[in-house]
Amino acid sequence: MTDTAADLPTLFDHQSAEATLYKEWLDAGLFTADPARAKRAGGDRDPFVIVMPPPNVTAVLHMGHGLNNTVQDVIVRWRRMCGDEALWLPGTDHAGIATQNVIEKQLGTEGKTRFDLGREAFIERTSRFVAETGGTILDQLRAIGASCDWSRTAYTLSPELSLAVREAFVQLHERGLIYRGHRVIHWCPRCLTSLSDEEAEHNEETGSLYHLRYPLADDPSRGITIATTRPETMLADVAVAVHPDDERYRELIGRTLTLPIADVQIPVIADEIGVDPAFGTGAVKITPAHDANDFDMGSRHNLSMPVVLSPEATMVNGADAGSRVPDHLIGLDRVEARARVVEMLRDSGVLVRIDSHTHAVRHCYRCDTVVEPRLSDQWFVKMKPLAEPALAAVHKRQIRILPERWEAVYVNWLENIRDWNISRQLWWGHRIPVWYCDACSEVTVAREDPAACPKCGGSVRQDEDVLDTWFSSWLWPFSTLGWPDKSTKDLEAFYPTDDLVTAPEILFFWVARMIMGGYAFMGETPFHTVYLHGTVRDMKHVKMSKSLGNGIDPLDVRAAFGTDALRYTVTAGLGMGADVMLDPNDLEKSFAPGRNFVTKLWNIGRFLLTNVGTDAVQPLDAIDPARLRRADRWILASLNNAISECDAALGPARPENGAWKESELYRGLRLSEYTESARRFVWNELADWYLESTKSRLAVGGADGEVARAVLAHSFDAALRLLQPVVPFITDILWRRIPIATEDRGDFIARAAWPVRDERFTPESEFEIVREAIVGIRQLRSDYAIPPGQRVQASLDTVGAGGFASRDATVFQEETAFLARSARTDLIDNDGSTMNGATILLSSGSRIHVSLEGVVDLEKECRKARTELEKLSAQLEALVKRLSNPGFTDRAPANVVEAERAKQTEWTARKAQLAEKVASLCGT
RNA sequence: GGGCGAGUAGCUCAGUUGGUUAGAGCGCCUGCCUUACACGCAGGAUGUCGGGGGUUCGAGUCCCUCCUCGCUCACCA
Numbered sequence A: 001m002t003d004t005a006a007d008l009p010t011l012f013d014h015q016s017a018e019a020t021l022y023k024e025w026l027d028a029g030l031f032t033a034d035p036a037r038a039k040r041a042g043g044d045r046d047p048f049v050i051v052m053p054p055p056n057v058t059a060v061l062h063m064g065h066g067l068n069n070t071v072q073d074v075i076v077r078w079r080r081m082c083g084d085e086a087l088w089l090p091g092t093d094h095a096g097i098a099t100q101n102v103i104e105k106q107l108g109t110e111g112k113t114r115f116d117l118g119r120e121a122f123i124e125r126t127s128r129f130v131a132e133t134g135g136t137i138l139d140q141l142r143a144i145g146a147s148c149d150w151s152r153t154a155y156t157l158s159p160e161l162s163l164a165v166r167e168a169f170v171q172l173h174e175r176g177l178i179y180r181g182h183r184v185i186h187w188c189p190r191c192l193t194s195l196s197d198e199e200a201e202h203n204e205e206t207g208s209l210y211h212l213r214y215p216l217a218d219d220p221s222r223g224i225t226i227a228t229t230r231p232e233t234m235l236a237d238v239a240v241a242v243h244p245d246d247e248r249y250r251e252l253i254g255r256t257l258t259l260p261i262a263d264v265q266i267p268v269i270a271d272e273i274g275v276d277p278a279f280g281t282g283a284v285k286i287t288p289a290h291d292a293n294d295f296d297m298g299s300r301h302n303l304s305m306p307v308v309l310s311p312e313a314t315m316v317n318g319a320d321a322g323s324r325v326p327d328h329l330i331g332l333d334r335v336e337a338r339a340r341v342v343e344m345l346r347d348s349g350v351l352v353r354i355d356s357h358t359h360a361v362r363h364c365y366r367c368d369t370v371v372e373p374r375l376s377d378q379w380f381v382k383m384k385p386l387a388e389p390a391l392a393a394v395h396k397r398q399i400r401i402l403p404e405r406w407e408a409v410y411v412n413w414l415e416n417i418r419d420w421n422i423s424r425q426l427w428w429g430h431r432i433p434v435w436y437c438d439a440c441s442e443v444t445v446a447r448e449d450p451a452a453c454p455k456c457g458g459s460v461r462q463d464e465d466v467l468d469t470w471f472s473s474w475l476w477p478f479s480t481l482g483w484p485d486k487s488t489k490d491l492e493a494f495y496p497t498d499d500l501v502t503a504p505e506i507l508f509f510w511v512a513r514m515i516m517g518g519y520a521f522m523g524e525t526p527f528h529t530v531y532l533h534g535t536v537r538d539m540k541h542v543k544m545s546k547s548l549g550n551g552i553d554p555l556d557v558r559a560a561f562g563t564d565a566l567r568y569t570v571t572a573g574l575g576m577g578a579d580v581m582l583d584p585n586d587l588e589k590s591f592a593p594g595r596n597f598v599t600k601l602w603n604i605g606r607f608l609l610t611n612v613g614t615d616a617v618q619p620l621d622a623i624d625p626a627r628l629r630r631a632d633r634w635i636l637a638s639l640n641n642a643i644s645e646c647d648a649a650l651g652p653a654r655p656e657n658g659a660w661k662e663s664e665l666y667r668g669l670r671l672s673e674y675t676e677s678a679r680r681f682v683w684n685e686l687a688d689w690y691l692e693s694t695k696s697r698l699a700v701g702g703a704d705g706e707v708a709r710a711v712l713a714h715s716f717d718a719a720l721r722l723l724q725p726v727v728p729f730i731t732d733i734l735w736r737r738i739p740i741a742t743e744d745r746g747d748f749i750a751r752a753a754w755p756v757r758d759e760r761f762t763p764e765s766e767f768e769i770v771r772e773a774i775v776g777i778r779q780l781r782s783d784y785a786i787p788p789g790q791r792v793q794a795s796l797d798t799v800g801a802g803g804f805a806s807r808d809a810t811v812f813q814e815e816t817a818f819l820a821r822s823a824r825t826d827l828i829d830n831d832g833s834t835m836n837g838a839t840i841l842l843s844s845g846s847r848i849h850v851s852l853e854g855v856v857d858l859e860k861e862c863r864k865a866r867t868e869l870e871k872l873s874a875q876l877e878a879l880v881k882r883l884s885n886p887g888f889t890d891r892a893p894a895n896v897v898e899a900e901r902a903k904q905t906e907w908t909a910r911k912a913q914l915a916e917k918v919a920s921l922c923g924t
Numbered sequence B: 001g002g003g004c005g006a007g008u009a010g011c012u013c014a015g016u017u018g019g020u021u022a023g024a025g026c027g028c029c030u031g032c033c034u035u036a037c038a039c040g041c042a043g044g045a046u047g048u049c050g051g052g053g054g055u056u057c058g059a060g061u062c063c064c065u066c067c068u069c070g071c072u073c074a075c076c077a
Helices: A014-027 A063-081 A096-109 A119-133 A136-143 A159-174 A231-236 A292-300 A334-347 A384-395 A405-415 A489-494 A504-522 A554-561 A563-572 A592-612 A630-650 A671-700 A702-723 A728-735 A765-783 A809-823 A858-883 A886-891 A894-922
Strands: A047-051 A085-089 A178-188 A193-195 A200-215 A223-228 A239-242 A256-259 A264-270 A283-286 A351-364 A372-381 A400-402 A434-437 A443-445 A460-462 A499-502 A529-532 A792-797 A825-827 A837-841 A847-851
Touching (some): A014 A136, A014 A563, A014 A728, A047 A499, A063 A085, A063 A136, A063 A499, A063 A554, A063 A563, A085 A489, A136 A554, A159 A178, A178 A292, A200 A231, A200 A256, A223 A231, A223 A283, A231 A334, A239 A292, A283 A292, A292 A372, A384 A405, A400 A405, A405 A504, A504 A529, A554 A563, A563 A592, A563 A671, A563 A728, A592 A671, A592 A702, A592 A728, A630 A671, A630 A702, A630 A809, A671 A702, A702 A728, A765 A792, A765 A809, A765 A837, A809 A825, A858 A894
Parallel strands (some): A047 A085, A499 A529, A792 A825
Antiparallel strands (some): A178 A372, A200 A223, A200 A351, A239 A283, A256 A264, A434 A443, A792 A847
16 A cells, blocks of 8 residues: 555556456455355345356356356445455356267367267266366456455366255155156257257258158058158158048048058048148148157057167167168168158159248257257156246246346246256266166165165166256256255355346256256245346347357457456446447457546546645545535535446345335346446546646645545545446556555455445535536637637626625636636626627526637627527427416426426526527627 | 337437436547547537327327337147
8 A cells, every 4th residue: 555646657557457466356365255244144244145157167268258257246346345245156067068069079080989988988088178178267257357256166067066966856856856758859969968948949940841642551542641841750650640620531530551661551540639730731640759749649549659760860770660761771861861762752753742841940059950859768857846936936026037028038938847858868967866776677866876776686777867967057056055065154144145147048048947946955046136138249240159250359358458448348338138249350449448448547547646646635524514615515426426326226236025126126237327327427527527626726735735635535536446346457556546544444445345425415506507617618619619729708697506696706716727727718807897708608597708809700609699599489488388288287297397387487597698698699 | 820029319228107408328520639648638410219090288108000120939740
């Protein structure tokens, strides 16, 4: 704290500042949360907790992370200053399928597959890779100033969290919510695993609808035409279904068809659930092993389920298929097989026609391969019972989702929830804690690995599959705090957490499941606020991504403009739920708002601190209020206003009594509004006006100079505190040089108190008159292109503003020098005689008369004033008309009518003054 | 196809329960190197609030309808 203002360099050296400061913060334990200080564990502070959406362990920082973590950091830093015991818990996700893909790709370049290595070696290699590179993303988050409690860094595949995963699985099984299902699921033929419904994303695609005619076995001249988008699966057809009420096919029900190519006999059956007579031909081919809908129909009708596609989606005569697939098709990929089958069908005259058809095709969310419906055995979680409390939580307002519109999406999904397939045929992940007995049919689900079958003592083998990676993610808000050990201080102090900040893409994958998990395992909600921010896009509104090459590396931005500039740009541009547009080809332009602001703040600090000097200023409380000038009271009142605006934009931090009040449900977390309020205060109010107004006072010095120093120091101190959450580095450097005694405010700005209003200061109208006068004169000067060097004279004529009525220059005595400097105007006494010039109308009926003799074109000013008068007259006329309308005066609320009346009075006065102005300018 | 949302200044967006002359940031135009800042200062321009209809004394705000985008879900083969 012995730094002096004088040693501030001309430019902010963000490079060296960031590295030094971040280390200081860590050394001081600024971000380490202590459960003992939290109210729930006997302390005196409200806990405030955010668990970080864990990035994939293999991830490299991109703008999406930059945005997501900046938002969290701003919120956490704000709450920390507000006196909460703030915990931001970081970590990484083992990201089963994604990480496995990375390693498989590596193996691919060596010409190997995971099967060449074997399971053990593959896991070993992946673990090694994670150990070597897994910390990268977290290091990068440190580089952008993230105020995480790194001592609590978690990892979904750590021994502790693995324990939580197993406990969760066993508990759900004990409650009858986990079952083994034999059905058609989504299968990725590249990843060779099943996927949940959410992991199979559908895209609208234009494909072909093939119409095929299956002849009647006993009368090949007749047949039924069916339509399909996947003709290669026809080899696994076991029936053709029609609607029982469909007149066209009624007499064919029960007859037998010949399945072309495969040359097997299949029946015509009736099914009213699975067949829509209005679609296609009204007849559906049934392929139970390769279509979910057909599987249901097949089950209803007890049909066989031949498999003709291998896990890799090549043609095969699998279970129940006999020799349906001709030899020359076996081994062909499904795409190639499709072409061949279509050719064969065409040759045999079975292909009726091909229509163009738009339909939703499901793709693997990790590798974008078209998924294949596949019949298999998987573990499922029964979701309906879990969804109920998650739905109720939103209805009872225990949880709010911002922005509001996502709430409907959340509700809609939960109301139509389907069971969750949690088995993955992968190697990288949590092995499913299920053992099968080799001797009997016993299935064991256990917390501890069993050595033998508990029923018959036979040898057991564990299920080969691992769990969906999201099965560990949904436990994150409590598994990271020690669960299933319910006695940990962390869990007691920090659960439930507060805000969950993420992108809408993972609302179902993660957020909704976390809420369900919170109720299922902890009995209460994991957080009270879900904040879904927008996506980072390029100038064409295309989502930034590495593969598209339109990404921005936050570390490039940091190197060029500094972390603060990055954070400011992102925060200031982040409307509620709105996307952030940035130009990857022009970082200079994209991050100009942040860079410009940081530079401006630096220059304000340099100048202000140099002028204030290094001697400690008096505390504000110690200054006799009578010694405060209009300008002092004005900036302190403006500060109050800025604090209120920031508070309103950010808060409330949490609901009272566990449920959001209707009035607060969608308030707060408006980061762009908060940032703009703080910016406006420090730049447009403190720097543009107050700082300017003190220049002459500081030069004169003395007792008044001391007052100005104190107010400057105090206002700047508060401004920096308001800005600390957004721009923590530069504010720290400037703040510690403000000459206010350290014992009055602590060591680091990051744990200084958030500013509170000082109610002694109320809106200051008299200084506003000075501002208006200066702005008005500047306008005149600009309008008439009066050269900067030419001074003008003006006289003031104030009326009625409480003890501020005078016709001489002495009322502006305090600001004479300021006016002279800012408007290059000399104030003279008004002796009552008229001067040729312009009258500027100010608030409260005051006015300033500027002598324009010899400096301006009076004719032009005359025309301008006339136009203005006409406009005002018209507006006033409309107002008078409205006020004379009984419909308005009788029905409108009293305060509205009153406001309109006041407006009428004001406008009438202005009109009179304008008329006077016109007369003086235009002559008689 | 179901559900939801959006269309306000060139761009990105604010506009609380209908009620001052519809705002901000960026961009744009003009003039300034005024001894902290040209990454700056001062001044300025710009809107049939998507179209049409309705309710009302009064509509950007409420209702209907149409158009255009977007998100989300979905087993129409």
